[in-house]
Amino acid sequence: MEFQSESPKFALTVDSDHKATEFKIFSIAKPHMRAFHLAWFSYFSCFLTTFAAAPLLPVIRDNLNLTTTDIGNAGIASVSGAVFARIAMGTLSDLFGPRLASASLLLLTAPAVFLFSMASSPISFLLLRFCVGISLANFVPTMFWMSSMFSPPVVGTANGFAGGWGNFGGGATQLIMPLVFGLIQHNVGAAKFTAWRIAFQIPAVFQVLSAFAILLFGQDMPDGNFHRLEKSGDKPKDKFSTVFWHGVKNYRGWILALTYGYCFGVELTVDNIIAEYFYDRFNLKLHTAGIIAATFGLANIVSRPTGGVLSDLMARRFGMRGRLWTLWVLQTLGGVFCVILGRVGSLKASIGVMVLFSLCCQSACGLTYGVVPFVSRRSLGVISGMTGGGGSLGAVLTQLIFFKGTKYSKETGITLMGVMIMCCTLPMTLIHFPQWGGMLSGPSSINTATEEEYYMSEWTSVEKEKGFHCASVKFAENSRSERGKSDSLTRTSDEVSPTVHV
Amino acid sequence: MASRSEIVLASLLLFLSCLAETSDANGVVLFSSLPNTLEMIVSPHKPEQVMKPAEGSWTFGGTLKAGEDKLSISWRLNQSFSAGTTDSGYKTIKVKLCYAPVSQVDRGWRKTVDNLAKDKTCQFKIETRPYKHVCDSFYTQCTHRLVLPCGLEGGSASKWKYIDWTIKRDVPSASYFVRAYAYDGAGVAVAYGQSTGPKKNYNIFEVQGITGRHKTLDVVSICFSAFSVLSLVGFFVVEKTRAKPT
Numbered sequence: 001m002e003f004q005s006e007s008p009k010f011a012l013t014v015d016s017d018h019k020a021t022e023f024k025i026f027s028i029a030k031p032h033m034r035a036f037h038l039a040w041f042s043y044f045s046c047f048l049t050t051f052a053a054a055p056l057l058p059v060i061r062d063n064l065n066l067t068t069t070d071i072g073n074a075g076i077a078s079v080s081g082a083v084f085a086r087i088a089m090g091t092l093s094d095l096f097g098p099r100l101a102s103a104s105l106l107l108l109t110a111p112a113v114f115l116f117s118m119a120s121s122p123i124s125f126l127l128l129r130f131c132v133g134i135s136l137a138n139f140v141p142t143m144f145w146m147s148s149m150f151s152p153p154v155v156g157t158a159n160g161f162a163g164g165w166g167n168f169g170g171g172a173t174q175l176i177m178p179l180v181f182g183l184i185q186h187n188v189g190a191a192k193f194t195a196w197r198i199a200f201q202i203p204a205v206f207q208v209l210s211a212f213a214i215l216l217f218g219q220d221m222p223d224g225n226f227h228r229l230e231k232s233g234d235k236p237k238d239k240f241s242t243v244f245w246h247g248v249k250n251y252r253g254w255i256l257a258l259t260y261g262y263c264f265g266v267e268l269t270v271d272n273i274i275a276e277y278f279y280d281r282f283n284l285k286l287h288t289a290g291i292i293a294a295t296f297g298l299a300n301i302v303s304r305p306t307g308g309v310l311s312d313l314m315a316r317r318f319g320m321r322g323r324l325w326t327l328w329v330l331q332t333l334g335g336v337f338c339v340i341l342g343r344v345g346s347l348k349a350s351i352g353v354m355v356l357f358s359l360c361c362q363s364a365c366g367l368t369y370g371v372v373p374f375v376s377r378r379s380l381g382v383i384s385g386m387t388g389g390g391g392s393l394g395a396v397l398t399q400l401i402f403f404k405g406t407k408y409s410k411e412t413g414i415t416l417m418g419v420m421i422m423c424c425t426l427p428m429t430l431i432h433f434p435q436w437g438g439m440l441s442g443p444s445s446i447n448t449a450t451e452e453e454y455y456m457s458e459w460t461s462v463e464k465e466k467g468f469h470c471a472s473v474k475f476a477e478n479s480r481s482e483r484g485k486s487d488s489l490t491r492t493s494d495e496v497s498p499t500v501h502v
Numbered sequence: 503m504a505s506r507s508e509i510v511l512a513s514l515l516l517f518l519s520c521l522a523e524t525s526d527a528n529g530v531v532l533f534s535s536l537p538n539t540l541e542m543i544v545s546p547h548k549p550e551q552v553m554k555p556a557e558g559s560w561t562f563g564g565t566l567k568a569g570e571d572k573l574s575i576s577w578r579l580n581q582s583f584s585a586g587t588t589d590s591g592y593k594t595i596k597v598k599l600c601y602a603p604v605s606q607v608d609r610g611w612r613k614t615v616d617n618l619a620k621d622k623t624c625q626f627k628i629e630t631r632p633y634k635h636v637c638d639s640f641y642t643q644c645t646h647r648l649v650l651p652c653g654l655e656g657g658s659a660s661k662w663k664y665i666d667w668t669i670k671r672d673v674p675s676a677s678y679f680v681r682a683y684a685y686d687g688a689g690v691a692v693a694y695g696q697s698t699g700p701k702k703n704y705n706i707f708e709v710q711g712i713t714g715r716h717k718t719l720d721v722v723s724i725c726f727s728a729f730s731v732l733s734l735v736g737f738f739v740v741e742k743t744r745a746k747p748t
Contacts, residue, residue, distance in 0.1 A: 067609055107734040114727045
């Protein structure tokens, strides 16, 4: 099927849904690449603000008279706010669009960052870190937005770059905040207990500015914003309860939530404990340990996108089965390296293993969001939110089980965490798409195992009569590429229908 | 005969091991090996901050404010040691402000470790001065200070040295005591004295650090926060009014 004369509207080639089928990273063309740059930058600013406290802790802990327990609790609080917020953001994205959802979250959590200037006790510190951490839920609208703008053959890449460049903020903040703090101390001449409070205003301003940029320059979908599309009838306005129900009913969302907890959750945990681990085990200077810790977060700039690109590459040849297998292999390998990290005794080997671990763990995050966009079309936001929430929950649980108090030494904790990664990645073998298969089995051989059938099952016949399911139909067509090369030649039940170029 | 590469490797290893040695300048000195030969007395400046709970003992009441209040710190060689022989090796005295045990609980970055190079108990330098074996004469300015002027003690007993120290602004809120280390010519610690006992359970004083908060900063951050929320509301209003005509 060919569409004509709408192509001049878009700078990139698009499919029937007007989603881009290519990913040009240095372009800011409306609407696809512009959305990408707005999305990753706003997510980056959330990481800057959420983890801004970490490198300045040596100053903050004396100012607020914090104990190790206080610091640990605040660290857990900073990642637990996002658990339910991510699911909420998923639903809001489905209902109101990622642009409004994202900008609202950014503008409503920015006050918590500004108000660090008034923190005066361990309790206020914990509450502020909790509130700021809620901004990490911005991940979900980011992934939703990318999945709305980019077609199945490149969705993994788009999600991987947006997620990776955002996550990179967790490492960048370890370098930026001490720099800002130092500049304020020397140029403004403030006492150090005042300088850190002023320093916090800077990332907060970034967050507000990125929200404005999204509102002014972004749009939800290639064809426009949700509001306008709904008014003109191009997009039906969906109901919260239905969207939510279809999301939670899908078992694949739950499995991905668990496995994401053991790549992204583990990544957040390591962000919080690795500096102290290197400092204590190898007697490094705090500054050196901080740089090594920052390296772990900085690796995201390449490793997560690599996961996304790999997912799309595997899908070209092997379809969805390729995506699932690659994800399982890399995440399990990450678990293996994590076990080794806890056992290795020399500094050089530790750094080497940590780098390998970060590459596997972070690319697994990218690979996960190569699978998520296909689990549901109607409840894309809810599934993205559940998976993302599972990631945050994994961070909370892992820190609570292995890194709170003195039950396990840090190295034992790291080894046990590696074992847990391997165990919690196994359920991925249970994911099965009737139309594409799963890790251990091919697609169902019954006639109704098609993409259309899978995505139509989310709509009732009443809704179909009203034509609400049109977007799902288009998506089903475009996702046929998930069958992989060899499969589309052997499947006999339908005509060959490659991705459409406008 | 060793080949060139072996010589290079050996000298490289030797160089690296020297680096490792010089990186902890004091060598491995254990605190438990140091003799407690110095007496120390610390007192506040304001009379209302001194309390005498029992005969022969006194302590601090109330907290001292960082950046404002002063401490008088005095030390001398303990009279039970003979001046001139015990302290012949002492070249420098470093006086430091140290965390009391109650402020070290659950705070690993203030941990007491026997190896002095890794010990984190005393993090604030008060004063460094050469150790004088001769009596100094000086005037006292605060009459309630427990310092004996030169000459009042008999014989060749060592005399009190003292300093007045304004508690620095960056000292955090915590409980403290004061300790002095004596170093020899090579910079190795050879003795110490402190203003409290071995269990560090008396003469502990509290310092109240600055909050770091400022009214201006508070107002600025509240304004920014309000702006952030109001701009979101404003945006929604604009969107709704713009959508109405269609």
